Amino acid sequence: MLVGTSAGGGLAAALSLYTRGRAEPSPHAQFLVCPILDDRDKAISTTQFSERDIWARSLNAACWKMYLQDRYGTCDVEPYAAPARATDFSQLPPNYIDIRSAEVFRDEVVQYASNIWAPGGDAELYVWPGGWHNFDLLLPTASLSMAAQQAITNWVHHLFARQ
Template sequence: MKSFIDRVDPELLPGLDFSEAFPPPTTIDELHSFRSKTTADTTYADCSGVTFQDRITDGLRLRVFTPAGAGPHPAIYWIHGGGMIAGSVDHDTPYCTVLSGETGAVVVAVDYRLSPEHPFPAPLDDVHAGLQWLFASAEVLSIDPHRVAVAGSSAGGGLAAGLTLLNRDNGGPRIAFQYLMYPMLDHTHTSNSSREFHDIPTWNRAHSQFAWQCYLGAGQPSPPIYAAPAAAEDLAALPPTLIQVGDLDLFRDEDINYATRLSNAGVPTELHVYPGAYHGYELNCPTSSLGAQTLTDRNRALTKALHPSC
């Protein structure tokens, strides 16, 4: 079999520079260094009149991105990535600005607490509280509560999947759609892709094991399904779903399996596996052919779900 580098789409090779410059952590000391070095980009995109402002509810910060034009708008509840141990709404502000402009939706991004300082269930409690605030504030935010999607990438995708399970089981408001970009779903690391990509320069097995240890803490060999959604036996009655992942991603097989099980449970599910793509490729190389196609596929699915008359 070809090496990892030889399998990467040539347009995506420059994106590996970030992983080499800022390797994900495998120890607490490395985590503190990683957080200090990966500062947020403060050059926000100017996207078709999108504006944003922060809201605070019970100490939880949410950043609300509002597109131009009169509402009520659909909404996308965005959960950032970072392995449950890094990231913030500040890091994702350029992404959410563009997402709001391209989908015509209010994007509400939640700044949940991070592990290991705040292990499960704290991050999930935060994203759950933020979603409840979104629905409760729908009129003030000029949001149509019948057109709300839950979305996230990587760890954020895992939290999004756990949140939709929790919302279903609690009888919460109907969620119109869930968008999961290479979601982090399975704490067991038993898949073929988890074994295959154990030492690649992007997010690999050692990085993932450390992140899950931080998130779950000690003494949880069988965590609740809301922490590790891959363990959920019943996936029925969940929202229509788009899952995207690269074929060189550690999470590839757990994501394919989750999509298959969603479909088998009667959930309308769309799955894209992008050849030659690694974890984070569409962020590192958004103008590459694969990066652009991935974002186009995302926008199409969200627009179809949230603007059904279009």
């Protein structure tokens, strides 16, 4: 199972795209929490949250610029660097995708799940209402955090039961 949170979620998604259909071992599942997937900064949610939020638009842009350098925001970015840029979402393993409603990259993550569903792929998407980046790590005993952890546990149990 490929697992990643935040920027690591974007890297896990990219690796899943990369290994798809290759002779190498392929992942049996993908587990993404708050994945950062798109450098283009065009989703509505990128403008909805202030600079006081835990993960602000300016911080998101700065990280993409450090990662992509001169390619940031250009047509030169491959899906293995920014998975939302992929055009083929077929043949991906089952996905657990977790995003929070008060998150800069909420809409790109919802679109990513929709792109997986379009060719008939398997994605279980959770958008936690009122949640922000890593809320479950900062407030692990909050009821929303516990619900998020239970959803993960349920998905993993369901995944193993299918195998």
